[in-house]
Amino acid sequence: MLSAADLTAIWLTLKLATVVTLLLLLLGIPLAWWLTRTQSRWKSTVSAVIALPLVLPPTVLGFYLLVAMGPDGPLGRLMTALGLELLSFSFTGLVVASVIYSLPFVVQPVQNAMQAMGTRPLEVAASLGAGACDRFFTVVLPLSSPGILTAAILGFAHTVGEFGVVLMIGGNIPGATRVISVQIYDHVEALEYGHAHTLAGIMLLFSFAVLFALYTFNGRRRHAGLSVGGLP
Amino acid sequence: MLLTRLKQTLIAISATLMALPLYADEVMVAVASNFTAPMQEIAAAFAQKTGHKATLSFGSSGKFLAQIQNGAPFEVFLSADQAKPVKLEQAGTAVAGSRFTYAQGTLALWSASAGLDPQALLQSGDFNKVALANPKLAPYGAAAVQTLEKLGLAEKTRSHWVMGENISQTWQFASTGNAKIGFVALSQIMKNGAVTSGSAWLIPATYYQPIRQDAVLLKKGEGNAAAAALLEYLQSDEVNAVITRYGYSRG
Incomplete structure (x- = not known):
């Protein structure tokens, strides 16, 4: 039932989602920690910018990215100055776009978990002589791990489900930018409804399984701080 | 005094309403995206000439085909190809015999x-x-x-x-x-x-198969005077002049 092109699309999507999730955790956990602790007047601004993809239509984000990544756009100029290829129509470009697009889905659950933890465990650790770095890795991270797991699952799933932005900046290249959602779209447009049904069914089962696992997991741990697409 | 003012207001309102263009009939048209620019011009001229309003939706023909097959409210379909209107005709979703080539693309x-x-x-x-x-x-x-x-x-x-x-x-x-x-x-x-x-x-025309773009009257548009008028207008010399300016031919 699955063609070679379908399998390529599935493999590419999993690769994209994995890379994006790892980058999102690297970027999202420190960001969430900063947002939890900071008294900065920039807090609201940063929070709002991170949450933008939740409310912006993917076409807006995709359009801005396409223009920004073009040879006359800021990202395009940067890449040219660095002697690199343009980001549009490349796997790297999709990674950049997906990180922006899925950032709130990672930052918010982690931030919720860190806030739920409170300052008490940190004070205790400090009184026992733990340094800032030590406290972060041995107290903060373990205590917010349920939120981090939720964030990883949501970031991964949201990247798998991405469509509008990829369509705008991807250029439909097999093995580089043609992800499952675009492949399904192509099947529908080409009236290959049989193929479309197979892939769409896989996506439906995958999404359900992920959310089911997430809710089951969160049902057991009440302080995981799950907010699917919601503000904290 | 109050009544006079009310009367004046009513007269003013009705005058404003009458100044708006009054359309005889409306027709919903699905237009292949390559024909966007000429169709906007054609629809404006069509409204002026016949008093009918053509409401235009632009997109890919494949998506329109799927939507039409699933009950989309379009009455006329201007496809980017010949195959899709033929398919609708065969399926009985389009009116048999209404299909014609409205433009050939370059x-x-x-x-x-x-x-x-x-x-x-x-x-x-x-x-x-x-x-x-x-x-x-x-x-x-x-x-x-x-x-x-x-x-x-x-x-x-x-x-x-x-x-x-x-x-x-x-x-x-x-x-x-x-x-x-x-x-x-x-x-x-x-x-x-x-x-x-x-x-x-x-690109020289000999390098590729002619891009014949067909129009067809959909079953939903049967009996709509505006739909019939639009299809007739699309075949007029006036429209021919417009599409030539945009680089199309009649084929």
């Missing part, structure tokens, strides 16, 4: 940068990306692939292809400069008989 290789020779650029291979519409979905994409094959460049350039889901998106890739060159519809870069910006190479 393919162009275009760059948003002025003063270039797109043909030489394509031959030299000195470009980052070449944009084309997905050949599986769009007739302009299929024509682009035929052209590349004719030039013996299909395999050589394949790794540089970026595909738009329709011809509008393909133009967008080229116009933002993300792709140095792109195979677009002449209608997208032409106005009043001249290419408006960038540099273009009009």
Whole structure:
């Protein structure tokens, strides 16, 4: 039932989602920690910018990215100055776009978990002589791990489900930018409804399984701080 | 006193309402994206001439076909190809015998940068990306692939292809400069008989199968005077003059 092109699309999507999730955790956990602790007047601004993809239509984000990544756009100029290829129509470009697009889905659950933890465990650790770095890795991270797991699952799933932005900046290249959602779209447009049904069914089962696992997991741990697409 | 003022207000309101154009009938039209610019002009002239209003939706023909088959409220379909209207006719979703070729498209290789020779650029291979519409979905994409094959460049350039889901998106890739060159519809870069910006190479008609674009009356539009009038108007000399200015022919 699955063609070679379908399998390529599935493999590419999993690769994209994995890379994006790892980058999102690297970027999202420190960001969430900063947002939890900071008294900065920039807090609201940063929070709002991170949450933008939740409310912006993917076409807006995709359009801005396409223009920004073009040879006359800021990202395009940067890449040219660095002697690199343009980001549009490349796997790297999709990674950049997906990180922006899925950032709130990672930052918010982690931030919720860190806030739920409170300052008490940190004070205790400090009184026992733990340094800032030590406290972060041995107290903060373990205590917010349920939120981090939720964030990883949501970031991964949201990247798998991405469509509008990829369509705008991807250029439909097999093995580089043609992800499952675009492949399904192509099947529908080409009236290959049989193929479309197979892939769409896989996506439906995958999404359900992920959310089911997430809710089951969160049902057991009440302080995981799950907010699917919601503000904290 | 109050009554007089009320009366005056009412008169003012009704005068405003009467100043708005009054349409006899309305027709819902699904238009292939490559025909966007000429169709907007045609619909305006059509409204002025007949008093009917054509409400236009633009998009890819494949999506329109799926939507029409699933009960979309369109009454007239201007496809980017011949195959889809034929299919609707056979399925009984379109009125048999109403189909005709409203325009024949011209393919162009275009760059948003002025003063270039797109043909030489394509031959030299000195470009980052070449944009084309997905050949599986769009007739302009299929024509682009035929052209590349004719030039013996299909395999050589394949790794540089970026595909738009329709011809509008393909133009967008080229116009933002993300792709140095792109195979677009002449209608997208032409106005009043001249290419408006960038540099273009009009692909010789012998390089690709003619892009015949058919119109068809859908079952939902049967009996709608505006739909019948629009289809008739599309075949007029007046419309012929408009589409020629946009780089189409009658075939």
